[in-house]
Every structure is written in C-alpha cells, then in structure tokens.
Amino acid sequence: MWDFRQRCFRSTAWCSKCPSCTGNEEAEILYNTKVVSYNQLIEAVDDSGFEAILINLNGPRDLIKVIESTESGCFKAMFFPDGGGRESHRKEKIKQYYRSFLWSTVFTIPVFLTSMVFMYIPGLKHVMDTKVVNMLTVGELIRWTLATPVKFVIGRRFYVGSYNALRHGSATLDVLIVLGTNAAYFYSVYSVSRAATSPYFKSTDIFETSSMLISFILLGKFLEVLAKGKTSVAIAKLMELSPEAAILLTLDKEENLIGEEGIDSRLIQKNNMIKIIPVVKVASDGYAIWGQSHVNESMITGEARPVAKRKGDTVIGGTLNENAQMAKAPVQKFADFISKFFEPLVIILSFSTCLAWFLAGTFHGYPRSWIPSSMDSFELALQFGISVRSLHVHVL
Known part of the structure; x- marks a missing residue:
C-alpha cells in the first residue's frame, strides 16, 4: 500500500x-x-x-x-498503534495549502486592485500611470513585482508536479495550470519589457490573470483536502467499531483444525481463518467458509435487520470494505478518459486561434480599427490565443 x-x-x-x-x-x-x-x-x-x-x-x-x-533472542515485539500519524499528515497538508492560499491572496489582491480598481479612482489612477522608465508605469511595475513570487515561489508545487507528469508522458492538472499561467505571465513580461525600452509602446499586461488563477486553484486544493480530512475522520470512527480481539484458528498441512488462540484484531493477516462466535462482532472483512448465522450490518447499511450468512457469503468487519472505496465510479472513469484528450485539444485550439487572428490581421481580414493603438496584429492574435488557454484553466 x-x-x-x-x-x-x-x-x-x-x-x-x-x-x-x-x-x-x-x-x-x-x-x-x-x-x-x-x-x-x-x-x-x-x-x-x-x-x-x-x-x-x-x-x-x-x-x-x-x-x-533473532539469534540473540533479547528482543520483544508488540503491535504499536499508529498514534495518529496519518491524521497528522492530513492536518499538515491542510495547513500547507491554507498558508499557500493565504500568502497568494496577500500578493494577488494588490495586483487585482492596481489592475481593475485603482484605474477608476482619479487620484490613484494618476499615481498608477506615472512613468518610471519610458512607457513603463508604476502600476505595471507593482503588478510585475507582486505577481512574480506568486508564480514561482507559491506556485512552485505546480512546476514540480508538471515536470514529473511530463516525464511520464501524461498531462495532469499541474501541466494545465503551468501552461495557462505561463502564457499570461510571460506575455505580460514581454509587454512591460517592451514598454520599458520604448518611448511609444503602451503595455497591456495581464499579470492579474496569472496570480488570480493560482490563488483560486490553491483555494480549491485547500477545500479539497479539508473535505477529505472530514471524510477520513468519519471513516476512522467507523473503523473504531471493530472488536479489539479475534479468535485465530490454526490448521495443519492437511487443513485440519489443530487449535485456536486469541489475538489482537489488528494482527489479522490475509488468508487467516477467524472464528466468529455468537454475540461477537466480525473482526475483519472476509467470507464465510463454514457454518451459517445472521449478522447485523447496521454500521454499513443503517438497517438493524439481521442478514443471513452462509458458506461463500462475504462478511464486513470494522475495516469498512476498502475495496469498495477504491473502485472508481463510472463518471470518474469517464472524466479520466476525457482528460487524456482535453489538454492537447486546448493547446491546438489556442494555437489555431492565435494563428487565425494573425493571418487575418496580416491579410487585412478585419478592420485596422480593431487593433488597439499600442498593439500590432501579432500581439492582438497572441492575446486571443492566451485568452483561450487561460479560459480552459478557469473551466477546470
């Protein structure tokens, strides 16, 4: 496992x-x-x-x-419970995503304000539009400075995940995030760099797209691990319903019964034969190999009505039938199948959109007035391609 x-x-x-x-x-x-x-x-x-x-x-x-x-014979072993190690791991993961989302928000909110809000407040708009170098403004410099740690420090986990996925030829959510945010971030870097080196070019950065995407995804990850943690607590409580002891039957080579012993139910192993006597809980998941009785499965079904069990029937113990939990639902299998083709399709659509608009602009397929004064046909086409690329990350 x-x-x-x-x-x-x-x-x-x-x-x-x-x-x-x-x-x-x-x-x-x-x-x-x-x-x-x-x-x-x-x-x-x-x-x-x-x-x-x-x-x-x-x-x-x-x-x-x-x-x-062992040869020395001086060692004594006993079963020691986990002591909440798995639960501690979940809590630590929740804290990690919470801290990442919190720090991402600290940087992203100013990026959003300088991009979407301050530009409509006269006094602040004047400050944001103040030139630093050539056409590079204070607002653009602030957004660049704040978006960079969100992209490469707080969002580092997505780069690591996408690298590992690409090594094995798969396109995971991390790959989608990295491609979408990279398109928005590096286009913005190109735009502000050109503004800083040109006395005429007006930048149209979209740093807020990169930062907000990462922040929203981290929020989703935090809510996901939080929900999983609550589910795991509920499962752990159900598992506590299993009995503390079990009766282990010992067989000889001809599978004849030669004895029985009481053991801790946590020491039950695969293929063990366990004796279930009347008014005793089933110690573990398995199937009946001899005898018949009735079992109360209310811990699983919620119904107190006894269920008849005969040879070959399955019985459910405090282990909560993990095989059933591990099986994927049909809708999840369908989603996994679609995801294999979704990422390549979006890349093709994004590239096709960019190419179509670039060719249309080059051969005068649309009015020149559609192109902003600070752009050329290539930059307009690039923005449309990035929009398609970023939109699909929003959808996910």
Whole structure:
C-alpha cells in the first residue's frame, strides 16, 4: 500500500491493477515480482510526483515473529498503534495549502486592485500611470513585482508536479495550470519589457490573470483536502467499531483444525481463518467458509435487520470494505478518459486561434480599427490565443 492521492499508474507489464482510495488517500498496486522489485516500484511512484512509503510488506504477526526469533533472542515485539500519524499528515497538508492560499491572496489582491480598481479612482489612477522608465508605469511595475513570487515561489508545487507528469508522458492538472499561467505571465513580461525600452509602446499586461488563477486553484486544493480530512475522520470512527480481539484458528498441512488462540484484531493477516462466535462482532472483512448465522450490518447499511450468512457469503468487519472505496465510479472513469484528450485539444485550439487572428490581421481580414493603438496584429492574435488557454484553466 502506498500513500498517494487519486491518480494511478497506467496498466503495464509489471503493474496490472492500481485502485485508488480517495477516502484514505491510498492506492493499492498489484504487480509482477518477477519483473520489478520493491525499490523500482517505489522509485516509479516517487517519479510520478507522489510520496511513496512501503508499509505492510508482510503481515504484522510475521514481522513480530522475525524480530523475536533473532539469534540473540533479547528482543520483544508488540503491535504499536499508529498514534495518529496519518491524521497528522492530513492536518499538515491542510495547513500547507491554507498558508499557500493565504500568502497568494496577500500578493494577488494588490495586483487585482492596481489592475481593475485603482484605474477608476482619479487620484490613484494618476499615481498608477506615472512613468518610471519610458512607457513603463508604476502600476505595471507593482503588478510585475507582486505577481512574480506568486508564480514561482507559491506556485512552485505546480512546476514540480508538471515536470514529473511530463516525464511520464501524461498531462495532469499541474501541466494545465503551468501552461495557462505561463502564457499570461510571460506575455505580460514581454509587454512591460517592451514598454520599458520604448518611448511609444503602451503595455497591456495581464499579470492579474496569472496570480488570480493560482490563488483560486490553491483555494480549491485547500477545500479539497479539508473535505477529505472530514471524510477520513468519519471513516476512522467507523473503523473504531471493530472488536479489539479475534479468535485465530490454526490448521495443519492437511487443513485440519489443530487449535485456536486469541489475538489482537489488528494482527489479522490475509488468508487467516477467524472464528466468529455468537454475540461477537466480525473482526475483519472476509467470507464465510463454514457454518451459517445472521449478522447485523447496521454500521454499513443503517438497517438493524439481521442478514443471513452462509458458506461463500462475504462478511464486513470494522475495516469498512476498502475495496469498495477504491473502485472508481463510472463518471470518474469517464472524466479520466476525457482528460487524456482535453489538454492537447486546448493547446491546438489556442494555437489555431492565435494563428487565425494573425493571418487575418496580416491579410487585412478585419478592420485596422480593431487593433488597439499600442498593439500590432501579432500581439492582438497572441492575446486571443492566451485568452483561450487561460479560459480552459478557469473551466477546470
């Protein structure tokens, strides 16, 4: 089990299945041990932009036996609870996104005000329009200064994510964000740089587009991890309903019963045979292999009516049926399918828009009066292309 978010590997020769669990922010990878090693698999997960932590390599009881069977024989092992480590990780992630959004807002609000508000206040408009160098104004310099840390410091996480995604030939949301904000930011840099070196060119920067996009996306990320945190708390409370102890049945090589022992329910391993006696909760998810009874599944269904269980029927314990959580809904699968083609399509549309307007301007396909006095046909076409590129990030 590796701790990473919703995206999984594509099916390869060594990774046949990778269902994700959005509630626990986990994914389970089934792979071919003859083709890939643990270290190679973890490295692949790290390269995809996620944090990889190998846990539950063997069952907990097997690990305890290995520790206690050392030559010195002086070690004693016991199961120690997580102590809220996963919850602490979620809380830290919430704090990180909150701080990023807060700092982004601190820089973005002045950029927005100088671009959209101060220009309509006579006294402030005069200050914003004051020339610094040639046609470069105070307002443009302020916006450039404030938008830069938002783009490259606060928004650094998007560059890292897009780099890791492009290395593996995939277009994630990080790639979309970087391309959209880069188009707006670097066009603005070109515009103000030309204004600073020309006594006639009037800049038309759009620094506010880049900063506001990053701020809104960080707000969405913050709300997302906040909602996931609340869902995880609810799941943890349901998991606390599982019993503390279980009765483990021991079998010989011919699968004859030779004994039973009481163990901590957290030490149950895959393929264990557990005895469920009357008036005792089911210790873990599994299926019935002998006998018949009725089980109260109200913790899952909300209905107190007993459900008949016979050989071959599945039973649900306090583990909350994680396989069901990991399965993607059909609408999510459809969205993932569409996203593979959405980014290339938007890039083509953006380039086509820019090219069409440039050719129309070059061959006088529209009135010259449509071009602002501070632009030429190429710059007007570039703005239309950037508008298409930025609009699709807004839609996402």
